[in-house]
Amino acid sequence: DAKTTQPPSMDCAEGRAANLPCNHSTISGNEYVYWYRQIHSQGPQYIIHGLKNNETNEMASLIITEDRKSSTLILPHATLRDTAVYYCIVLLANAGGTSYGKLTFGQGTILTVHP
């Protein structure tokens, strides 16, 4: 699985968009980008994933650059409850035809949303 690099911390004002970058310059063509977050004292929470195209769901948007070497998770209107550690994970989904769901978490980005 490709290695990822994320800034250790970021701040955002409540109501503004939070843009969390992730660098994955060694990503291969069939590796996906997954984002999870972990709010203090809770288990991680799946947010979104993508392969090549930009993706959007009710929680966030994922923008992947054309060369796939980096991506940005966008929380369009951050709230105080979005304060959490955000993890970017790159992995080879369905390796060997089975669902080997080993998530490799790095240090992530601590996002603090301020009033």
Next chain:
Amino acid sequence: ETGVTQSPTHLIKTRGQQVTLRCSSQSGHNTVSWYQQALGQGPQFIFQYYREEENGRGNFPPRFSGLQFPNYSSELNVNALELDDSALYLCASSLGRDRGYEQYFGPGTRLTVT
């Protein structure tokens, strides 16, 4: 839809003892993964069970073992506890095969070894 639940919430054990942690997966999910999270670190993959069989294992010694039951609930057993086993133990369930990386985590069990 019932989410992932874990028991107990907190546990204190003595070095050398054995512990069993339990996890009930989200309704309809047939895959369970276990993670260990030390303070200030990201979760580390222990192993995964798919339809009652171990489907992958991380870099943990054999004294970490698990089971998955026909209803897809799961247990994590740790023998000969060491002080470094103190951590938050997380269970995650998923639909397996096509969506195995969309994992839904429980709140965790906080294990303290003294």
